Amino acid sequence: MQFIRNFTSLFSHLAAPGRHRARVAVACPHDESTLEAVDRALALGIADFVLVGNPEVIAARPFMTAYRDRVELVPELDTDTAAARAVALVREGRADVLMKGLLNTDNLLRAILNKEHGILSPGSVLTHVTATQIPGVDRLIMFSDAAVIPFPTAEQRVAMVAAVAKVCRGLGISSPRIALIHCSEKTSPKFPVTADYAMLREMCAAGAFGSAVVDGPMDVKTACDPHSGAVKGIDSPIAGMADGLIFPDIEAGNVFYKTVTCFSHALNAGMLVGASSPVVLPSRSDDTESKLTSLALACACA
Amino acid sequence: MQFIRNFTSLFSHLAAPGRHRARVAVACPHDESTLEAVDRALALGIADFVLVGNPEVIAARPFMTAYRDRVELVPELDTDTAAARAVALVREGRADVLMKGLLNTDNLLRAILNKEHGILSPGSVLTHVTATQIPGVDRLIMFSDAAVIPFPTAEQRVAMVAAVAKVCRGLGISSPRIALIHCSEKTSPKFPVTADYAMLREMCAAGAFGSAVVDGPMDVKTACDPHSGAVKGIDSPIAGMADGLIFPDIEAGNVFYKTVTCFSHALNAGMLVGASSPVVLPSRSDDTESKLTSLALACACA
Incomplete structure (x- = not known):
C-alpha cells in the first residue's frame, strides 16, 4: 500500500477498483452537512451507507435513488433508539464505521459505552x-x-x-x-x-x-x-x-x-479510536468538507 | 499614538524624530547574533546601548566607532559580575531595558531576582x-x-x-x-x-x-x-x-x-514583564532578526 500524503489521495485510495468499500452506519443524518457528506462519499465511491433516522428527511434525497444498491434506510424517529440501532449494526458486523449525525454527542457515546449492547471492550480506551x-x-x-x-x-x-x-x-x-x-x-x-x-x-x-x-x-x-x-x-x-x-x-x-x-x-479529519469500529463524531458546526474527510479517514482505518 | 500592526511599523515608530530613544544594557554581548542585533538597532536608530562584557570581543566592532555617541562599553570579564552590573544600570536609571547576551539565563535571572541589588519588587511576578x-x-x-x-x-x-x-x-x-x-x-x-x-x-x-x-x-x-x-x-x-x-x-x-x-x-518577539524594566531574554539559538524584534518590543514598552 502506498503512503497517503493528502486527502485527495485518500479518496482515490478508498475508491480504487477492487478495494472493499466500508459500510458506514449513520445515526440521525438529519442535517444538511451530514446528508451532503453522505452524498459526496457515495458519488466519490468511497463508502456505502446504512442511514438510521427519520425517513421523512432522508427518503426524498436524490442519492437514495441514484445509489439505491449502496445505501439502506433504517427508519427510526427516536434519537436514542437510532443511536442504539446504529451501534448494533456495528456490533453485528453489518457496518464497519459508526458516524454521528444530528444528535448530542453524549447520546451516541452512551450507546457506544453501553456495557451490554455497546462496542467498547472492557479495558479499552476511547x-x-x-x-x-x-x-x-x-x-x-x-x-x-x-x-x-x-x-x-x-x-x-x-x-x-x-x-x-x-x-x-x-x-x-x-x-x-x-x-x-x-x-x-x-x-x-x-x-x-x-x-x-x-x-x-x-x-x-x-x-x-x-x-x-x-x-x-x-x-x-x-x-x-x-x-x-x-x-x-x-x-x-x-x-x-x-x-x-x-x-x-x-x-x-x-x-x-x-x-x-x-x-x-x-x-482536518477526526475520529474516535478504541471502539470495535472507528467512530466519526463531528461537531455540529463542522462543514460538509470536514465531515467527508473524517468519514474517509475512518473508512481507511476500518 | 498610532496602533502598531507589524514589526516594520514598530521600528519606524521607535526611530521617529523627537522620540526619546531607549537605552539598553546588554550583559555579555559576545555572540554574533546579539552583536548583529545591536548593530542593526543602532543603524535603524531604535535604541542606544551600554554593553557590559569582554572588551576584546566588543571594542573592535565597527559600530563602536560609527555610533560612538550612542554606545558605551563597560569592560567586565566575569559573567556573573557582568550580569549584576547590567542589572545595576537599570536599577540606577542609567538603562531602560535589560538584555541577555551570551550567558546562562539562570545567571541573569539570579541578578534580576537578587533581593538587595535586583530589579523585581517584592510581590511582583515575572x-x-x-x-x-x-x-x-x-x-x-x-x-x-x-x-x-x-x-x-x-x-x-x-x-x-x-x-x-x-x-x-x-x-x-x-x-x-x-x-x-x-x-x-x-x-x-x-x-x-x-x-x-x-x-x-x-x-x-x-x-x-x-x-x-x-x-x-x-x-x-x-x-x-x-x-x-x-x-x-x-x-x-x-x-x-x-x-x-x-x-x-x-x-x-x-x-x-x-x-x-x-x-x-x-x-516572534519576546520579553519578560514584571521587573522594573523590560528584559530581553533570547534563546541561544535565536537569530539576529528575532533578537532585534525582541529588543524593539522591549524598547516600545520601556
Whole structure:
C-alpha cells in the first residue's frame, strides 16, 4: 500500500477498483452537512451507507435513488433508539464505521459505552485522533487528543500512541514516527508528563507499538521542522519528520488543532479510536468538507 | 499614538524624530547574533546601548566607532559580575531595558531576582510575553506565557493579563482585547482554569486592567477568527479580534508559539514583564532578526 500524503489521495485510495468499500452506519443524518457528506462519499465511491433516522428527511434525497444498491434506510424517529440501532449494526458486523449525525454527542457515546449492547471492550480506551492537512506540508500529520481525554493518565497515553499508530498505518505509513510533545526536550520531575513519556519510549523499545518510532519529549517545531532539530543539535530519529504528535493534554492538543486551522488554513479529519469500529463524531458546526474527510479517514482505518 | 500592526511599523515608530530613544544594557554581548542585533538597532536608530562584557570581543566592532555617541562599553570579564552590573544600570536609571547576551539565563535571572541589588519588587511576578507577526494576519498578537511560568497560579494569571495589556499598550492599543484560552467555551469544575478565568473576567469588569477587555474561556479560533465566533453563535466583544491571548499553561502556550512559527512562518518577539524594566531574554539559538524584534518590543514598552 502506498503512503497517503493528502486527502485527495485518500479518496482515490478508498475508491480504487477492487478495494472493499466500508459500510458506514449513520445515526440521525438529519442535517444538511451530514446528508451532503453522505452524498459526496457515495458519488466519490468511497463508502456505502446504512442511514438510521427519520425517513421523512432522508427518503426524498436524490442519492437514495441514484445509489439505491449502496445505501439502506433504517427508519427510526427516536434519537436514542437510532443511536442504539446504529451501534448494533456495528456490533453485528453489518457496518464497519459508526458516524454521528444530528444528535448530542453524549447520546451516541452512551450507546457506544453501553456495557451490554455497546462496542467498547472492557479495558479499552476511547481516544480522539485528528489528521490534519496543512498547506505547504508534504504529508498528513496525525495527533491526539484534542477532543475527548482532558488530562490523560499514563494508561490513556499508551492508548493515544496506539491509536495514532493505527491511523498512520491506515494511511500506509508502516513505521510511523510519533513525537511526544512537551515545551522542552528535558525529562524533569517538574513536569510529570515527561515521566510518562519515558515509559512510552521504553514500551516502544520493547516493541509495544510494533515498528512505530516513539520519541520525545520535544516541542512541535522540533517534531515537525527538519531545520529546527539540526540547529538545536537534537539527535532523534523523528526530529522534523513526525507523522504523529501526542499532546500532554486536551488544552495543548486543542491549541494545535485550532491554530493550524485558523492561521494555516489546515483541513482536518477526526475520529474516535478504541471502539470495535472507528467512530466519526463531528461537531455540529463542522462543514460538509470536514465531515467527508473524517468519514474517509475512518473508512481507511476500518 | 498610532496602533502598531507589524514589526516594520514598530521600528519606524521607535526611530521617529523627537522620540526619546531607549537605552539598553546588554550583559555579555559576545555572540554574533546579539552583536548583529545591536548593530542593526543602532543603524535603524531604535535604541542606544551600554554593553557590559569582554572588551576584546566588543571594542573592535565597527559600530563602536560609527555610533560612538550612542554606545558605551563597560569592560567586565566575569559573567556573573557582568550580569549584576547590567542589572545595576537599570536599577540606577542609567538603562531602560535589560538584555541577555551570551550567558546562562539562570545567571541573569539570579541578578534580576537578587533581593538587595535586583530589579523585581517584592510581590511582583515575572512573566513572559511574546508578540507574534503571522503572515496574513493584519495585526500583531501578544500572548503569555510560553516560556517562564509552567502552571500559573490565579495570582500569576492576573500578572499575565496585566503584562499582555502592558505590551499591547506599548504598541498603541489603548483598549486591548484579551482572550482567555481554553479548549471549550464552558466554565466547568472539571477544568479549574475556568474558575480562574471567571475571576479574571470579574476583575476586568471592576476595572483592574484599565480599559482592557478580558473575556473567555474561548478557543484560539474563536479568539482570532471573526467567522468562527459568528458560526458558533458566541457573543463576545473579543470573538475573532483578540489582541492578546492568555494560555492555560506553558504547554499550551508553547504549542501556540511553535505551531505559528513552524507552520505559519511567524516572526516572534519576546520579553519578560514584571521587573522594573523590560528584559530581553533570547534563546541561544535565536537569530539576529528575532533578537532585534525582541529588543524593539522591549524598547516600545520601556
